[in-house]
Amino acid sequence: MRKIRIAQIGISENGHGRLIFKSLTHLPEEFEIVGYALVEGEREKFAKYLHYFDGYPELTLEEILNDPTIEAVTIETEEIHLTKYALLAAEHGKMIHLEKPGSQELADFERLIALVKEKNLVFHTGYMYRYNPYIIELLEKVERGELGEIVSVEAQMNCRHKDDLREWLTVFKGGMTFYLGCHLLDLILRMQGMPDRVIPLNRSTGMNGIESEDFGMAVLEYPSGVSFAKTSAVEYGGYLRRQLVVTGTKGTVELQPLEYAVDNKIATDKIECNAENAAHWGDPRIAEPCESFERYDVMMRGFAEIARGERENPFTPDYELTLYRLLLRACGVSIE
Amino acid sequence: MRKIRIAQIGMNRYSHAPDIFDTLKKREDLFEIVGYALVEDERETCALKLKHFEGYRELTLDEILNDPTIEAVAVETDEIHLLKYAQMAAEHGKHIHMEKPGSQNLADFEKLIETVRKGGKTFHLGYMYRYNPFVSDVIARAKTGDFGSIYSVEAHMSRLDSKETREWFGSFKGGMMFYLGCHLLDLVLQLQGVPESILPLNTATGIDGVNTKDLGFAVLQYPNAISVVRMGGTEVGGTKRRQLVVCGSERTIEICPLEKGVSDAAEPYLYQAIKRERYLDEEGHTKNVETQSEPFQRYEAMLEAFAAMVRGEKENPYTLEYETTLFRVLLQACGVEAEA
Numbered sequence: 001m002r003k004i005r006i007a008q009i010g011i012s013e014n015g016h017g018r019l020i021f022k023s024l025t026h027l028p029e030e031f032e033i034v035g036y037a038l039v040e041g042e043r044e045k046f047a048k049y050l051h052y053f054d055g056y057p058e059l060t061l062e063e064i065l066n067d068p069t070i071e072a073v074t075i076e077t078e079e080i081h082l083t084k085y086a087l088l089a090a091e092h093g094k095m096i097h098l099e100k101p102g103s104q105e106l107a108d109f110e111r112l113i114a115l116v117k118e119k120n121l122v123f124h125t126g127y128m129y130r131y132n133p134y135i136i137e138l139l140e141k142v143e144r145g146e147l148g149e150i151v152s153v154e155a156q157m158n159c160r161h162k163d164d165l166r167e168w169l170t171v172f173k174g175g176m177t178f179y180l181g182c183h184l185l186d187l188i189l190r191m192q193g194m195p196d197r198v199i200p201l202n203r204s205t206g207m208n209g210i211e212s213e214d215f216g217m218a219v220l221e222y223p224s225g226v227s228f229a230k231t232s233a234v235e236y237g238g239y240l241r242r243q244l245v246v247t248g249t250k251g252t253v254e255l256q257p258l259e260y261a262v263d264n265k266i267a268t269d270k271i272e273c274n275a276e277n278a279a280h281w282g283d284p285r286i287a288e289p290c291e292s293f294e295r296y297d298v299m300m301r302g303f304a305e306i307a308r309g310e311r312e313n314p315f316t317p318d319y320e321l322t323l324y325r326l327l328l329r330a331c332g333v334s335i336e
Numbered sequence: 337m338r339k340i341r342i343a344q345i346g347m348n349r350y351s352h353a354p355d356i357f358d359t360l361k362k363r364e365d366l367f368e369i370v371g372y373a374l375v376e377d378e379r380e381t382c383a384l385k386l387k388h389f390e391g392y393r394e395l396t397l398d399e400i401l402n403d404p405t406i407e408a409v410a411v412e413t414d415e416i417h418l419l420k421y422a423q424m425a426a427e428h429g430k431h432i433h434m435e436k437p438g439s440q441n442l443a444d445f446e447k448l449i450e451t452v453r454k455g456g457k458t459f460h461l462g463y464m465y466r467y468n469p470f471v472s473d474v475i476a477r478a479k480t481g482d483f484g485s486i487y488s489v490e491a492h493m494s495r496l497d498s499k500e501t502r503e504w505f506g507s508f509k510g511g512m513m514f515y516l517g518c519h520l521l522d523l524v525l526q527l528q529g530v531p532e533s534i535l536p537l538n539t540a541t542g543i544d545g546v547n548t549k550d551l552g553f554a555v556l557q558y559p560n561a562i563s564v565v566r567m568g569g570t571e572v573g574g575t576k577r578r579q580l581v582v583c584g585s586e587r588t589i590e591i592c593p594l595e596k597g598v599s600d601a602a603e604p605y606l607y608q609a610i611k612r613e614r615y616l617d618e619e620g621h622t623k624n625v626e627t628q629s630e631p632f633q634r635y636e637a638m639l640e641a642f643a644a645m646v647r648g649e650k651e652n653p654y655t656l657e658y659e660t661t662l663f664r665v666l667l668q669a670c671g672v673e674a675e676a
Contacts, residue, residue, distance in 0.1 A: 149541075149543065151541050151551060151568060151570055152551065152566075152568065154566075160622070199537075199555075201535075201555060201562050203487070203560060203561065203562050205485070205561070206485075207485065207487075207585050215487060215561070217562045217564075219535075219537065219553075219555060221537060221539075223542075224541045224543075224551075225539055226539055226553040226566075228564065230488075230490075232487075232488065234487065234583075234585065235488075235583050236586075236587055236588045236614040236615050236622055237588050237612070237614025237615075237622055237624055240614070241581075241588070241590065247568060247570075247571045247572070248572075249541075249543050249572075250572065251572050251573075252571055252572045252573045252574070254577065273572045273573025273577075274572055274573075275572060277573075285593075
């Protein structure tokens with residue numbers, strides 16, 4: 001099996017960059033890590049995280065971009081710089097794994113997508129539920145029509161963040177919806193398609209005097225249903241209440257918690273209701289856990305397979321652009 | 337203890353009338369049931385439910401209204417007729433327990449409230465979570481500030497309805513929102529007060545060609561908070577997923593299911609609720625405490641309280657002003673334009 005020669009550009013405080021690099025190191029059969037580059041003052045800002053790169057050569061950005069033997073990059077800067085470096089990578093013909101969702105300028109993202117399409121590059125984004133086995137199974141069920149017509153999707157991704165992260169959310173219009181809501185909108189879009197109307201209802205809770213939009217809420221209206229994506233940064237126990245509930249005419253599937261830790265890995269619980277088991281109020285709600293998995297290892301293995309041409313990327317550049325546009329609308333950004 | 341002489345006016349197709357009458361029968365220690373009256377076309381529309389009245393006298397409406405020894409009535413007609421009969425009862429000086437939420441006319445509701453106010457009698461509504469022990473506890477704790485600042489309430493009350501029931505939702509503007517959403521709006525209002533604005537997003541799923549608003553959804557907007565109420569009439573397993581989630585700056589409490597039927601219960605309407613409470617302990621660790629309530633009977637505590645109010649032993653915590661405010665909020669959530 002051919003190894004992908006890869007380098008990482010950037011690291012961040014609140015994104016997945018550290019864990020992505022760690023996963024690259026977990027997968028020596030998939031990747032040959034050439035090195036990493038720090039950009040945008042990351043050496044100073046994220047000094048405490050640089051040990052993740054120990055043992056690997058530090059390169060300049062130009063060295064990575066101009067080395068034709070480096071065929072792929074992971075772009076893991078802070079969100080506001082993501083599209084800028086992804087564009088540079090695309091211009092240099094690299095295959096790209098990009099931390100989600102990109103920066104917040106639509107024109108830049110559109111340029112990136114156009115370039116990726118023009119050069120026929122692999123473009124893979126780090127939406128973190130795309131490789132969750134229960135979510136994959138659920139989406140396949142939806143596609144096969146096993147839940148009937150989908151009436152609504154409720155998606156929640158809450159947590160109790162520290163004040164400095166909540167302050168950092170002011171960087172984005174839409175705050176939590178941009179930061180975490182993107183993961184949820186990805187799921188809703190795939191199950192229900194483009195809504196008739198997107199209603200951004202993001203709020204600042206104002207707790208501890210912080211004015212960022214630390215409570216994300218977007219409602220998506222469809223002709224025959226209403227769905228929502230909720231992302232709170234101030235919820236005690238929010239992590240365990242992260243959930244995806246899909247109600248269809250033939251059944252309801254509830255994934256909750258969406259993720260919880262098991263032996264340094266992650267698992268998901270599922271409750272399924274259908275006509276056969278929904279009858280009595282007194283019946284217990286039995287949750288069925290999936291086999292535990294490592295979130296980023298499966299994601300990066302997927303990227304490697306796509307990069308080698310062994311599988312098709314199910315997320316086309318056009319889909320990514322549609323999702324990005326939907327996200328901006330949910331954040332209250334005008335895209336006209 | 338003095339028993340309350342009571343009669344029931346009406347029987348409804350899709351609401352709690354049989355349950356209320358059964359509970360009156362069960363609580364003979366509190367109530368002396370004088371009889372019942374059927375109104376509108378209930379003898380035909382509710383024929384299958386009339387067995388609940390067996391052994392009790394059928395009276396005319398006028399007999400109930402004009403008998404001064406009948407001090408209280410349970411008004412349990414179909415929703416669209418509730419205010420009409422409650423108004424008659426109020427004008428005849430009866431204490432009233434009324435099926436929720438009333439008909440859909442604000443002026444009629446306000447007139448009823450004014451009549452009740454002048455008469456000084458008890459006006460008690462059958463919102464079914466008001467006597468749920470965990471819900472009562474959450475509301476009491478919200479009032480004492482136990483949650484800190486509440487920034488979100490999510491309330492769900494879904495189920496899988498028959499086509500016939502979903503067609504009947506067409507009787508109301510807002511459909512499911514009027515029928516079941518009222519229970520949830522009652523909770524949000526008690527927890528957070530009147531919102532700055534209400535966004536009604538009630539939808540017809542169109543399943544089986546039924547075009548009523550069978551998916552109720554409303555967003556209540558507060559200066560620093562967003563709350564949602566949702567009730568689907570087409571949700572497989574929806575009753576098991578009924579829930580109330582209250583998120584505050586100090587803790588989160590999730591009651592789910594709001595009611596779970598007690599297995600092999602010796603009596604009907606016996607439920608338990610499950611609560612998960614999450615907060616930071618003194619060492620800064622998130623605590624997650626799950627508890628199950630003792631079994632409770634949904635209607636018994638409700639009618640016990642009504643009897644105590646009629647006897648003057650207990651003040652009704654739901655004032656006439658509160659009920660009017662709730663009714664207005666409900667109409668807004670249903671998409672009915674109500675004058676401010």
